[in-house]
Amino acid sequence: MKHITLLILFVFTINSIFAQENNFKDQAIEQFKNENYASAIELMEKALNENPNDADVYYYLGFFNHFNAYDSRPLKGYNSDYSDKILNYLDKALELNPNYGDAKYFYFVECFAVAFTEYQRNNIDKVKEQVEKAYQKGVIPEWAIELGKTILNSCDKDAILFTHGDYSLNICLFVQLHYGYRKDVSLIPLSLLDRPSFDLVINENKNSDILRGVDLGITKEQILDMHPYKWDTTTVNLTVPSTLINQYSMPPNYTMDWVIEPDLYSERTVARIKGADVKKQAYLSSTRAMLLNIVETNKWTRPIYFTNTFESYYLAGLDQYFQNCGLVSKLTPINTKDTPFEINVSALETLVFVTELPKLKTIIDNDQPRASGIIGLYQSAYFILANHYKEQNDLEKNTEVIEKYKQNLMIGFKPDKEKGLLDYLEKMTK
Incomplete structure (x- = not known):
């Protein structure tokens, strides 16, 4: 009986250890869900030690390290070697499972993350190198290339196209750089407009024939000094040229009255002047401020579009002026809801x-x-x-x-x- 008891305990212990080893991956995913990125990576590395032929583990290590590098706080010690490590993990996942779609996705995204780092240094040749690395790896599918061309073709000549989401931006950028396709369109990822290094480059390259930027209408010093701006709900009146007034049948001297709400708040309470109401301090984020600058500075000289991938929150109330063109929406000077201009039938x-x-x-x-x-x-x-x-x-x-x-x-x-x-x-x- 004693031997049987010892055998049962031995089997139970072995099974517990085995279950723990095989549970490292699940534990890592849970830690990632709770935004404990370092713990998630550490646990996934343990899962890799226990099972070095699991494509999922390599994929998650690539995914988690990518996220930790670009989407969390600044990563101490980050350099190009870190990106190589991410790509090596994803390479291994694809070696074990050549049809691993999400491993291809993150390989694509990692290459373009590095490309944008190089773009912010104004190293256009190195941007192209990263684009071609993704293409040579075979992670840019034909259906996506077709989509990128179709999105760009949905815009008028010399358009400014705001994008939202990695894929819509990256695939349009790829067809511009790889095929030289529709380089007249300026691709502006709205989410990067809060980065001075990015804004400096797009402002400097506003007339470039490779990656065309936009005019921000502010100085280099103002770009470098970007910060959340004290702001309350404010109406910005944009002058509309007579050609557009006639096109949209608006009265003479019509202005586009864009109501812009703050998008950041603090717990600090203030009264701006004696006798004013005390209220929480509100701010305009750098992203929203730069969007305002671009639209205001452009003065309708170039058509402005947005990919139809945006959540309304990001658009600062501009979406009420949108004309849906299918894959993109065009900015108009009028509130298009319930008007013939709500969609572009043609x-x-x-x-x-x-x-x-x-x-x-x-x-x-x-x-x-x-x-x-x-x-x-x-x-x-x-x-x-x-x-x-x-x-x-x-x-x-x-x-x-x-x-x-x-x-x-x-x-x-x-x-x-x-x-x-x-x-x-x-x-x-x-």
């Missing part, structure tokens, strides 16, 4: 009826789950145009939308979702 018709998407189906064999949802921009555009025809009671045109939808977007990638939208489109013809 642009949507070009996207739906003229634009071919022969590479879209490659997403089936080259899915990158963290990014692939971006193709929903196409589906949204088809739905918006169909809804327009429904309101116009043009059922014949809606039938044409359905046929194009079947031809271009029913590719078998997400069959249930594709069929669900088809059912919805068909209801619009009844």
Whole structure:
């Protein structure tokens, strides 16, 4: 009986140790969820020691280290060797699982993170090197390249295009640098506008024919001195040229009255002047301030667009002036809601009826789950145009939308979702 008891204890101990070893990965993921990044990496390294042939572990080490380097506080000791370590982890994940879509995604993102570091140093040749490294690795899928070209083609000549999200920015930047495609468009990632090093370069390169920047309308000293600005809800009156006043049938001397709310708050309470109400101090973030500067300085000389990937919060109230063009929205001087200018029917018709998407189906064999949802921009555009025809009671045109939808977007990638939208489109013809 004593021997049996000892055997049971031995088996229990071995199983407990085995369970702990195999649980390092789960523990690491939980630590990451709780934003304990150093602990997450340490635990994932233990998981790697126990199982050096687990593609998931290498992927998570690449992912976690990438996040720790770029999305947490400044990482002490960061240098190019750290980026090489990230890419090595992702390389190993892809060696073990060549179809690991999210490992490809982070390899792509890591290369472009380094590219933007080089861009902020104004090292354009090294930016190109990083872009080509990602391409040579095979992590930039054909469907994404096609999307990047289609997004850029949705903009008028010499446009300023604000982007949101890694993928929309990186894929448009790739087609500009690799193919020399639509270099007249200035790509401006809104999330980077709070970085003086980035703003200095886009301001300096506002007339560049390689990576075209924008005029910020402020001095180098002001850029270097960027900070949260004390701000309360304020209306900024933007003069509108007569050509746009006529185009949008507005009265003479019309101004675009942009109400800009603060987007940062503190617990500090203040009264700005004797007798004023005491209230919490509010601020305008550097990001929002630079967006205001660009729009104000541009004075409608260049058309301004935003990728349709933004959450409303980031847009500082500008979205009420948007005209939906399918994959992007164009900034207009008027509140477009419930007006004929709310959507650009011609642009949507070009996207739906003229634009071919022969590479879209490659997403089936080259899915990158963290990014692939971006193709929903196409589906949204088809739905918006169909809804327009429904309101116009043009059922014949809606039938044409359905046929194009079947031809271009029913590719078998997400069959249930594709069929669900088809059912919805068909209801619009009844």
